[in-house]
Amino acid sequence: MSGTDIGFEEYLSTLSSRVSNQAIEAATGIDDVGVVAFREEAFTEVVLATLEDLGQLADTQNCYFDRRLGRGIAKVNAWGLDEENGQVTLVTTIFRGLGTPASITRTELNQAIDRALRVFSEACRDWFSEMEPASDAFDMMQRLHEVHDQVDRVRIVVIGDGIAADIGNLDTGNDALQVQADIWDLRRLFRADSSGRAYEPIEIDLVQWLGQPLPCIASPESEAGFDVYLAILPGNLLHQLYHEFGARLLELNVRSFLQARGKVNRGIRDTLKDEPSAFIAYNNGISATAEWVETATSGAGLAITKLRGLQVVNGGQTVASIHRAKDRDKIDLSDVYVQAKLTVVRPEQVETLVPLISRYANTQNRVNEADFSANHPFHVKLQQLALTVWVPGEQSRWFYERARGQYEVAQQREGTTQAQLTRFKKANPPNQRFDKVSHAKYTNTWGLLPHIVSRGGQKNFVAFMQQLSKEHGARWEPDSAYYRHSIAKAIIFKHAERLARQHKFPGYRANAIAYTVALVSYRTAGRINLEHIWDEQLLSQALADTLDSWMTQIYDAFVESAAGRNVTEWCKKEECWRHLQTLDLAVSAELEAELAEGQALPELPTDGGKSTASLTTQDRENIARVMQISAEEWVHISGWGARTGTLQPWQCGIATTLASYAAGSWARIPSDKQSKHGVKILALADQEGGRIGSEDDCA
Numbered sequence: 001m002s003g004t005d006i007g008f009e010e011y012l013s014t015l016s017s018r019v020s021n022q023a024i025e026a027a028t029g030i031d032d033v034g035v036v037a038f039r040e041e042a043f044t045e046v047v048l049a050t051l052e053d054l055g056q057l058a059d060t061q062n063c064y065f066d067r068r069l070g071r072g073i074a075k076v077n078a079w080g081l082d083e084e085n086g087q088v089t090l091v092t093t094i095f096r097g098l099g100t101p102a103s104i105t106r107t108e109l110n111q112a113i114d115r116a117l118r119v120f121s122e123a124c125r126d127w128f129s130e131m132e133p134a135s136d137a138f139d140m141m142q143r144l145h146e147v148h149d150q151v152d153r154v155r156i157v158v159i160g161d162g163i164a165a166d167i168g169n170l171d172t173g174n175d176a177l178q179v180q181a182d183i184w185d186l187r188r189l190f191r192a193d194s195s196g197r198a199y200e201p202i203e204i205d206l207v208q209w210l211g212q213p214l215p216c217i218a219s220p221e222s223e224a225g226f227d228v229y230l231a232i233l234p235g236n237l238l239h240q241l242y243h244e245f246g247a248r249l250l251e252l253n254v255r256s257f258l259q260a261r262g263k264v265n266r267g268i269r270d271t272l273k274d275e276p277s278a279f280i281a282y283n284n285g286i287s288a289t290a291e292w293v294e295t296a297t298s299g300a301g302l303a304i305t306k307l308r309g310l311q312v313v314n315g316g317q318t319v320a321s322i323h324r325a326k327d328r329d330k331i332d333l334s335d336v337y338v339q340a341k342l343t344v345v346r347p348e349q350v351e352t353l354v355p356l357i358s359r360y361a362n363t364q365n366r367v368n369e370a371d372f373s374a375n376h377p378f379h380v381k382l383q384q385l386a387l388t389v390w391v392p393g394e395q396s397r398w399f400y401e402r403a404r405g406q407y408e409v410a411q412q413r414e415g416t417t418q419a420q421l422t423r424f425k426k427a428n429p430p431n432q433r434f435d436k437v438s439h440a441k442y443t444n445t446w447g448l449l450p451h452i453v454s455r456g457g458q459k460n461f462v463a464f465m466q467q468l469s470k471e472h473g474a475r476w477e478p479d480s481a482y483y484r485h486s487i488a489k490a491i492i493f494k495h496a497e498r499l500a501r502q503h504k505f506p507g508y509r510a511n512a513i514a515y516t517v518a519l520v521s522y523r524t525a526g527r528i529n530l531e532h533i534w535d536e537q538l539l540s541q542a543l544a545d546t547l548d549s550w551m552t553q554i555y556d557a558f559v560e561s562a563a564g565r566n567v568t569e570w571c572k573k574e575e576c577w578r579h580l581q582t583l584d585l586a587v588s589a590e591l592e593a594e595l596a597e598g599q600a601l602p603e604l605p606t607d608g609g610k611s612t613a614s615l616t617t618q619d620r621e622n623i624a625r626v627m628q629i630s631a632e633e634w635v636h637i638s639g640w641g642a643r644t645g646t647l648q649p650w651q652c653g654i655a656t657t658l659a660s661y662a663a664g665s666w667a668r669i670p671s672d673k674q675s676k677h678g679v680k681i682l683a684l685a686d687q688e689g690g691r692i693g694s695e696d697d698c699a
Contacts, residue, residue, distance in 0.1 A: 059456030213303030235336030285339035286315025525624035634659035
């Protein structure tokens, strides 16, 4: 390391601690495998989380694959697919144990790249057909084979716990395939992670890219602390920039919006194809920020020669569509130009000013919430609750990492002696640590969205934040009851994780966990006593046994129901979730006794037909299930049923009645007959696409 890299030793210590904690948690419940066996996977997970936060990667799926194929070895640790842009990302790890950083030679780097590329080349050759089905590796190879004809770029991300040599020119011997190598060693990780930015800045020499400076107009000087430039960008320049840097160009808000939307704007594409010269007139252009620009003046006026830290805060859909138009649709961009406003913001203002620029620039596309960032009021309040609410007994608390690495920073502040470390971990046990992505996972799983959870951490987090804003508004803050129940959901999920490790499934472990927890929530109709789980900080034996006995049945069910389809992709579909909801899973007498005891139904009105004492188990489940549905949803179902003729008029009437009960905060409880019909109406709506969002599955 150079002498300027102050704090590297502390960073290495923090990284080692994060990897160790990750490995320990992953190994919990495994008797015959040591923690050491998990360290490479833990290192990979920790670094990938960092790269996601830095905007270097979108969702990737962990998949350790290391075996001899043909004459060589094939190895990856994770992979990702961007079908829209025809790009595969393969992540491969060089891990030596996080000791004293040693050199990673050019030979080792090239070997790692070759091994990752061998995975893709063997997938193209249909090698997956020789593999044992029902594994994460099988799904990866099958999926890569399915899309290989549409892939023209492979990005190899090499992460290593050493100091990498200069790789030099990359020669893969494959002219038909564009291969990009991206090396992340400890030096680069440290510099990016400690920069205080939510992204790694991009430096662009416009003279090199365009062959000349970019003409522009500058705003009058002001005391506001930033400068603004207006320019006209050639479409080919935007294509080249996005081709080179991808989602790194997009500020987090825009990147999250594009992930959630996932569709190319047809109007943009049609204009590019049919009226390219009119594009600048029809399109609103882009807004971008930069940390620094270099300008020059000539007889033609002012022009930008270089810039650093470019981030598109509005117009991401325009940029992505232009890139696709040329790459996928072979549209000529020579007559395409885009207007751009470039705001130059000092580095110390990036974290505060850029989100505001993004928010106000994006009103057209309604990306109005601050954001999907750690500074959202929800996450700030959740962290405050974690710091002040101790678990019963007041000996420990759950630690919420609002921003990556806060746990290790807090640990270092406590002190470095063994006694100080012991005291910190007693008060903040590593297995009681969670972050915003895992919180979204626990909440959405319990909230009956396992198919969304199965789409990956970032996509699920975006869906969680959008739903949070929809239900409560952009500025809502959780209270202590919400926090306690959130921790109860975390305890349930973490217990399911331990069970999945003990079952040693060959693949799809994450799907087995999400679907099992969601089905327990669904079948018990919200009657699990979360407050009791918080009080005890563990599950009852009846609930633990239910999770255990159901998990293998659920695993077998979603693998079988895939019916030859890629299981990983199948688990991401709402159709899979609706199918699994029909499983005949037995609720034990012990668990049913707990549910009945914890049932919080008030007495029915005298004309309701039955008192709560005479309700059957099925009656209670039906009542609880219809009460989980919002007034908005019942209104939607009633209108859908009448419009399509799927529901009889009397069924639409029941849905409308239930909507009125829901709008009144269930001051009136539906009768057993109303609830029985309501459950059947819900089943029809699920089956025929009558639920909110079913017709446009874009969550």
